[in-house]
Amino acid sequence: MLLQLDFSTTTPIYQQIRDQIVQGIAKGELKPGERLPTVRTLASECGINIMTASKAYQLLKQEGHTRGDRRGGTFVCKPEGDLSPDSSIIEALRLHLAELIVGGMSNEDVLTLCKHLLDDVSSQKNGSLL
């Protein structure tokens, strides 16, 4: 699980970390119960401030993607009760679909693109276990 950080983008670093870990969970690269590196390790490996790494972990915990352990580690966990998709995600999705449409793609093109992205995003999760 290697993080690819882009320091030139407008997306905050802590957000990039959080996003990539979420995608890792979706793909199945990070499995429930798995332990994440410590904030110190993560920070020194990525060349970022400890506060930044900490903020990313805070966010993940708050969202229910991870949970702390009594002895101090951070572990991936299955979120529960999150069955109603966050409306902000829906709105973001709606916007990005609109951007593709405006960019000249047809509805069909966009749908097949979504299908491919979905296959990519959830490959191991749905595939290796069947």
Added chain:
Amino acid sequence: MLLQLDFSTTTPIYQQIRDQIVQGIAKGELKPGERLPTVRTLASECGINIMTASKAYQLLKQEGHTRGDRRGGTFVCKPEGDLSPDSSIIEALRLHLAELIVGGMSNEDVLTLCKHLLDDVSSQKNGSLL
């Protein structure tokens, strides 16, 4: 074309304006050649500063969604040559799809959601009313 601005979010106002206009173009509510309100009108209607409205228009122009006419006004214009969808949009899309998967939805659920959003987003453009 009414804009819904949220002043409590971290998303800049000018970005919200830009996003909603892009969605308006995708939906077909704003048609190529149509004139947008002046920055002053928009600013006073939304209760924001002229510079904020101006910034939104500059963004749209720079992205090729609109075109300024020196003789006065800002007009929606057809995108051209943007056949390769911006990779940053793809990445954003990938992330949001992953979020839904992690949130507990199945691939099929996500796909039908996308389909519904697409129908919504491009309703008038593809002629569901014709």
Added chain:
Amino acid sequence: MLLQLDFSTTTPIYQQIRDQIVQGIAKGELKPGERLPTVRTLASECGINIMTASKAYQLLKQEGHTRGDRRGGTFVCKPEGDLSPDSSIIEALRLHLAELIVGGMSNEDVLTLCKHLLDDVSSQKNGSLL
């Protein structure tokens, strides 16, 4: 001598007119003594305001590229005494050359480009008379 106006650019319309006429003179398409269309004709042909066309003509006259006639026409004329190239043009030239260098071109590439542009810009003037 057809004018190509771009209403979407940041360059003022009157400036575009002036620029293209100057280039026409350089090329030899417009010869000293030749009569320019009236501001009214020009304005209606280009779909612009008379004031705009008038401003362009004013500028040309002021710079010595044209002169008025007692009976009311506007005629191309040779500028005199303008032998010291305007420093602002030199500065603009310096900037544009720098932009090409920064864009990745070598000094030689830029020079051959200049040579080609010069041949193009002064084709009839130096060519048809030899």
Added chain:
Amino acid sequence: MLLQLDFSTTTPIYQQIRDQIVQGIAKGELKPGERLPTVRTLASECGINIMTASKAYQLLKQEGHTRGDRRGGTFVCKPEGDLSPDSSIIEALRLHLAELIVGGMSNEDVLTLCKHLLDDVSSQKNGSLL
């Protein structure tokens, strides 16, 4: 790297800043990876508003001449893939060459002028001092 601003011209201040930094990069006075002063420093040194300085930096970033680093600062960066020279620069160049021709210079004079300007503009970059 001292900036010379002219507050009496119609050229926007932020554009003047941008132009001079581009020329600095072309000359090699500003090298890839070098850090630019902060917007605040630049603003106070030049006696201008922070937003004006900020706008210049945004322009440079957007054009790919510089790169922001979320960890602080703005840095000069190597242009990439900009192999096709911008047509608007070519057009501007064509115009300025035409102006010199109309001003009475011969093709040869213009070419030697370009050569001198090029030597000036890219002096350090091509190693006249090595």
Added chain:
DNA sequence: GTGGTCTAGACCACA
């Protein structure tokens, strides 16, 4: 401390 955002009010070039 760094850049990004916003406001209120003003001036100017252009058409």
Added chain:
DNA sequence: GTGGTCTAGACCACG
């Protein structure tokens, strides 16, 4: 009247 520019001063997210 239209958009573009600038100022002075303020607040905020990020690191």
